[in-house]
Amino acid sequence: MDLLNALVxxxxxxxxxxxxxxxxxxxxxxxxxxxxxxxxxxNFAHGDTMAFGTAMxxxxxxxxxxxxxxxxxxxxxxxxLPFGIAVTAALVLFTDRAVYRFYRRQxxxxxxxxxxxxxxxxxxxxxxxxxxxxEEIRFEDGERxxxxxxxxxxxxxxxxGLAFRSTQAITIVTxxxxxxxxxxxxxxxxxxxxxxxxxxxxDLALLSGINPERVVxxxxxxxxGLATIAGTLYGLDKAFKAFNYFQLLLPIFASxxxxxxxxxxxxxxGGFLVAFSEVGFTYAWKKVATYVLPDSLAxxxxxxxxxxxxxxxxxxAILIIVLLFKPTGLFQGKSV
Amino acid sequence: MKKLLCATAxxxxxxxxxxxxxxxxxxxxxxxxxxxxxxxxxxxxxEMAMKxxxxxxxxxxxxxxxxxxxDSTCVDAAAATAAAERLVTTDKVNAIMGADCxxxxxxxxxxVAVPNGVVMISPSATxxxxxxxxxxxxxxxxxPSDARQGEVVAAILKDRGIGSVAISYTNxxxxxxxxxxxxxxxxxxxxxxxxxxxxxxxxADYSAEVGSLASAGGDALVVAGYVDQGGSGVIQAxxxxxxxxxxxxxxxxxGTVLEEKFGTSLDGSFGDVPGTDSPGAATFVEMATAAxxxxxxxxxxxxxxxxxxIMLAMQAAKSSSSADFKDKVMDVANAPGEPIYPGELAxxxxxxAAGTDIDYVGATAVELIxxxxxxxxxxxxxxxxxxITTVGFR
Numbered sequence: 001m002d003l004l005n006a007l008v009x010x011x012x013x014x015x016x017x018x019x020x021x022x023x024x025x026x027x028x029x030x031x032x033x034x035x036x037x038x039x040x041x042x043n044f045a046h047g048d049t050m051a052f053g054t055a056m057x058x059x060x061x062x063x064x065x066x067x068x069x070x071x072x073x074x075x076x077x078x079x080x081l082p083f084g085i086a087v088t089a090a091l092v093l094f095t096d097r098a099v100y101r102f103y104r105r106q107x108x109x110x111x112x113x114x115x116x117x118x119x120x121x122x123x124x125x126x127x128x129x130x131x132x133x134x135e136e137i138r139f140e141d142g143e144r145x146x147x148x149x150x151x152x153x154x155x156x157x158x159x160x161g162l163a164f165r166s167t168q169a170i171t172i173v174t175x176x177x178x179x180x181x182x183x184x185x186x187x188x189x190x191x192x193x194x195x196x197x198x199x200x201x202x203d204l205a206l207l208s209g210i211n212p213e214r215v216v217x218x219x220x221x222x223x224x225g226l227a228t229i230a231g232t233l234y235g236l237d238k239a240f241k242a243f244n245y246f247q248l249l250l251p252i253f254a255s256x257x258x259x260x261x262x263x264x265x266x267x268x269x270g271g272f273l274v275a276f277s278e279v280g281f282t283y284a285w286k287k288v289a290t291y292v293l294p295d296s297l298a299x300x301x302x303x304x305x306x307x308x309x310x311x312x313x314x315x316x317a318i319l320i321i322v323l324l325f326k327p328t329g330l331f332q333g334k335s336v
Numbered sequence: 337m338k339k340l341l342c343a344t345a346x347x348x349x350x351x352x353x354x355x356x357x358x359x360x361x362x363x364x365x366x367x368x369x370x371x372x373x374x375x376x377x378x379x380x381x382x383e384m385a386m387k388x389x390x391x392x393x394x395x396x397x398x399x400x401x402x403x404x405x406x407d408s409t410c411v412d413a414a415a416a417t418a419a420a421e422r423l424v425t426t427d428k429v430n431a432i433m434g435a436d437c438x439x440x441x442x443x444x445x446x447x448v449a450v451p452n453g454v455v456m457i458s459p460s461a462t463x464x465x466x467x468x469x470x471x472x473x474x475x476x477x478x479x480p481s482d483a484r485q486g487e488v489v490a491a492i493l494k495d496r497g498i499g500s501v502a503i504s505y506t507n508x509x510x511x512x513x514x515x516x517x518x519x520x521x522x523x524x525x526x527x528x529x530x531x532x533x534x535x536x537x538x539x540a541d542y543s544a545e546v547g548s549l550a551s552a553g554g555d556a557l558v559v560a561g562y563v564d565q566g567g568s569g570v571i572q573a574x575x576x577x578x579x580x581x582x583x584x585x586x587x588x589x590x591g592t593v594l595e596e597k598f599g600t601s602l603d604g605s606f607g608d609v610p611g612t613d614s615p616g617a618a619t620f621v622e623m624a625t626a627a628x629x630x631x632x633x634x635x636x637x638x639x640x641x642x643x644x645x646i647m648l649a650m651q652a653a654k655s656s657s658s659a660d661f662k663d664k665v666m667d668v669a670n671a672p673g674e675p676i677y678p679g680e681l682a683x684x685x686x687x688x689a690a691g692t693d694i695d696y697v698g699a700t701a702v703e704l705i706x707x708x709x710x711x712x713x714x715x716x717x718x719x720x721x722x723x724i725t726t727v728g729f730r
Contacts, residue, residue, distance in 0.1 A: 012577055013547035021541075149578020161578035238540035239569075247539075284531075284548035302531060302552055308544045309507070309534060 006291035008160040012149070018279040019272070020168040020237055023175035026271030027230035028248065029255035030182065030264055031223040037199040037262035038219045039100070041113035046227060046252065048124035049092060051245035053228025054235045055132040057084030058139045065141070073143040073166065077232055078174075084232065089224040095120055096220050104216075121246075128242045137240040140167060167237040178229055179268060182222070186264065191218055199262065247312075251278070254315040258322045260329025269330060274315055282308040356398040359656045361386060361646060362423035363403045364434030364444065365639075366410030370506075370537055370565040371436055373593060374636075378459060379405060380629040381620075381639035381699075382433045385681065389647045392682035394689065396656060401647060408435040411508070411537070413443035420448040430656045431646045432456040433639065438463030438509040445475050455658040455665070457646055459638035462587070463513040467707050473662050478638040478645065478702055479610060480712025482510070486517025488608055488714045488730050489558070489586060490525050496606070500528040501584065502554040504545060504570050506561035507534035514560045514586060530554045537565035542573040550579035556605075558584040563591035575601055583607075590634050590717070592724065600722040609634055611715030612701040613729045620678040620699035637678075637699030638710075644681055644698055645669055651688045669704045671695040 028050060035043040043049075060080035071079055099120060103113055145151075146169050149161025186192040191214075198205040198215045206212060231245060238244070255274045259266025285303035293299070306313070322329060363382050365375040386401040395401065404427045406419035416435060423429045432454055435441040441461035449456040450472055457476045458466075464483040469475065493501065503519060505511035511534065519529045531552035535545045549557060549570075557580040561567030567589050574580045575598070585594075585607030594602060611617065620640060624631025631637070646661075648668040653661035668684075673693035676684040684694050696702055703711045716727040 009551075013543070013550060013579075017543045017547070149576075153578075163577050165576060234540070241538075241540060243538070244540040279544055279547070282544050282548070284551035287551040287553065302548065304548055304551075307533065308548060309536065311544060 002291045005158055005160045006288045008152075008156075008158055008162050009287050009291065012160065012162045014276075014279055014283055016162075016164060016168055018276045020171040020233075021279070022272035022275030023171050024230050024234045024237070024271075025248075025251055025255045025275050026268040027175055027178060027226050027233070028252040029259065029267035029271045030179070031226035031230070032252055032256040033259070033262055033264060033267040034219055034226070035223050036256070038195055039104075039113075039216065041110045041117065042253070042261075043223075044114065044117045044249065045095075045121040045124055046223070047245045047247075047249035048121050048128060049088065049224060049227040050231030050234070050248070051128045051242050052091060052124050053084050053088040053224065054231035054240055054245070055128050055242070056087045057081055057228060057232045058132065058137060058235070058240060060084055061139050071142060074170070075140045075142045075167070075236055077139055077236055078170070081229065081232060085225045085228045088228045089221045091124075092220045092224045093217060096216065125242070125246060132242065134242055137235075139240060140236050142166065165237070167233075171233045171237055174229065174233060178226070182226075182264065185222075191215075195219060250312060251275075251315045254319040258318055258329055260331040263329065263331040266329050266331030273330075274318060277318060278311050278314045281305045281314050282311050356396070356400075357656065359395070359399050359401045359647075359650070360404050360427055360429040361401055361643065362406055362420070362427070362429035362432040362434065363643075364406040364408045364416070364420055364423065364432055365436045366440070367405070367407045369408075369410035369412075370562040371410045373564050373591065374634045375436060377624075377629045377631075377633040377636045378436065378639040379403075380627065381624065381631070381636035382459070382643035384623065384627050385640045385643040385647070388679070388681045389644075389685065392685065394682050394685040395647055395651055396654065399656065403433075404429055406434070408437065408440045408444070410437040410440060413440055416440035417443050417447045420444040424448055424452045424454055429454070430650075431658055431661075433643045433646065434458060436460045436635070438466060438513065442466060442469060442509065445469060445471060449474055453658055455646065455649075455662045457642040457665070459642040460635040461510075463509040464517060465509060465513060467709060471707070473708075474658065476642075476645070476665050476704060476708035478641045478698075478700060478710050479635065480710045482514040482517050484712040485514060485586060485608065485714065486519075486521045488712075488716075489518045489584065490521035490527065491730065492606065492608060492716055493522055493527060493556070493584065494525050498527070498555045498582075500530055500554045501556050501558050502530045502549045502552050502580070503532040503558040503560065504535050504549055505532070505559075506566055506588070507536050510588065511560050514588075515558075518558060518560070518586075528554075535561065535566045535570055537562065539566060539569065542566060542569040543577065546570060546573040546577060546579050549574070550577065554580070556580065556582040556584050558586070559589055560586050562588045563593055568594070568597060571598065571602075587634060590724075592633075594719075595722055595724060598722075600719075602719040603721065604719065606716065606718035606727070608714040608716050608730070610638060610700060610710075610713065611729065612713035613715075614697060614701040614713075616677040616697050616699050616701060623679055631699075640678060641696070641698035641700055641702050644678075644684075645696060645702070647681070648676075648684055648688065648694070648696055651685050666704050666708060668694055669696050669702050671703075 057080045060083040061077045146164040149163040152162040194210045255270035259270030383403045390400040408416040438461040462482045464481045505515035583605040587609045590609040621631035649661040649664040652664040673695035675697045705711045714730045
């Protein structure tokens with residue numbers, strides 16, 4: 001019984017939150033890694049692309065709600081996703097046209113493109129705030145919980161509750177579907193294969209007749225889609241606030257680099273690694289330990305490795321350790 | 337600096353001439369930032385007092401009072417200092433009603449008010465640290481120090497039979513000071529604090545913070561934060577994970593926003609907010625309603641009182657210069673004397689002019705003690721059927 005309580009506590013406070021956070025990071029990191037692999041620069045504007053995409057989804061959600069369209073127990077935002085992705089894709093394609101293409105034609109060094117992307121980041125940041133404002137916005141509707149802590153306690157008779165929010169379930173399921181679709185696209189379709197070829201060796205790809213502009217455009221569209229989906233899931237699960245996506249940039253880059261920049265599989269592994277480390281290192285293990293250990297060994301202290309204030313420090317630490325000891329990341333991506 | 341001194345001297349001389357003038361009072365509150373939902377009401381409270389005095393025409397031979405607003409942002413000391421500096425040097429305010437949050441109040445006091453010799457009365461800065469701040473007798477507050485609120489919260493907890501609590505506080509002067517005060521008083525009363533940890537405002541997700549709070553456990557969770565910021569996020573995460581169901585919500589967490597956000601899920605939670613059952617409080621709420629703002633919102637009465645005290649002290653000193661009237665603030669605020677309630681500022685001004693001593697009671701039963709801070713009256717409230725209801729006064 002006590003082991004069960006320990007397990008439930010662990011699930012409630014560590015596994016479920018970390019898994020959904022990890023899924024959101026993984027989707028974000030996939031976008032970063034794709035851009036890095038194919039366009040060869042670190043896109044700092046990715047966080048704000050997520051914010052912009054989410055803002056669009058929120059606007060369409062409101063519009064749908066105004067029309068009386070609902071998805072029953074699921075949030076209406078899922079229905080608004082395709083519209084949001086379309087607008088975001090249009091924006092990033094326009095940005096590519098207006099900004100990045102100029103530097104690409106000049107064969108600018110990656111570091112210049114990084115700085116350019118920072119400029120784009122600030123503009124997108126402003127545009128998003130201008131459109132939707134700076135306040136916290138909650139746009140979830142439908143069922144809030146798959147199971148609440150109270151119901152779980154009643155059902156099982158355990159002392160500990162287990163809450164599973166529907167947004168967490170949706171996040172994990174959507175992430176799996178999106179990742180599967182992306183891998184199918186990259187490995188099985190002609191366009192996907194040409195993208196991988198372009199990523200592996202640009203000159204050879206050009207010689208074999210691959211149209212670079214098309215590859216670039218498709219990459220941007222996919223990145224916009226990933227960003228919008230990741231942003232919307234994050235916003236549904238927590239709350240939308242334009243500034244928060246800017247803060248997400250660090251854990252997202254940590255995830256992409258840990259996994260190996262340019263490696264999609266690495267981005268996913270990195271996302272979960274960073275999420276579980278952030279939650280695990282800052283969690284106070286006292287309760288779990290009290291359930292597992294015999295009474296005589298029950299701890300007095302909180303058994304917390306570091307205060308939750310240092311959550312971001314975990315991402316930084318992982319980033320630095322990986323860069324020092326394995327610059328290409330766990331999955332042999334490109335060295336930074 | 338020379339110029340500044342000259343300007344101050346000239347201002348002082350012209351003020352001493354005691355002719356009808358246009359007195360400016362700075363209203364520095366966090367119109368943006370974590371308190372932005374309550375500051376408009378606070379400013380409205382202070383400006384109502386100024387209008388009352390201006391309309392009466394009884395202050396210093398018919399002087400009028402004009403409010404000048406500045407944004408303290410509540411969190412950014414540099415921005416708050418710049419705003420106060422602008423008010424003092426450009427707008428030439430005679431006194432400052434503000435600031436709101438303890439951190440920025442301390443910054444403005446040290447960097448602007450003391451160097452320029454301007455009186456500052458804060459309606460809501462409650463950090464115990466401000467009691468000992470270097471102020472040259474220029475700083476007062478109509479809000480009590482959190483050292484007092486800690487006693488009240490501990491007493492409420494004890495009376496409700498709560499044996500152990502976890503504390504989550506917003507990571508600034510206010511949160512830290514209040515959390516320490518609650519912990520000290522509660523432990524002295526025999527209670528147990530399982531954990532006291534900070535949360536950062538403005539984050540999307542507080543599940544990690546709540547995870548460690550839940551691990552430490554406790555009968556209730558004390559949230560010493562802000563209602564528009566992390567405080568609500570912590571409650572949300574705690575409710576979602578089922579970590580806590582009873583919350584203790586001190587003044588910064590008081591707001592009708594909670595009713596809208598959480599509805600009946602907060603039933604059984606309770607807290608305290610500065611307030612009094614003195615007749616002045618009811619009068620003030622009526623006046624506020626007539627003027628079109630929420631008189632029950634946090635610190636609106638204190639704001640009215642802060643502004644009123646500034647003007648009454650000016651009258652008592654027969655001068656609108658801070659250097660002259662700073663010594664009169666305590667006199668007009670405290671007994672003995674004729675009690676003055678909200679809406680009676682004209683009467684108060686008349687009495688002072690006639691040489692009668694007054695005791696300003698105002699909306700919050702102001703009684704300034706020690707280094708010029710309110711002795712502190714609190715209203716205990718709880719959530720019943722998703723609504724905030726008053727339990728009693730302490």
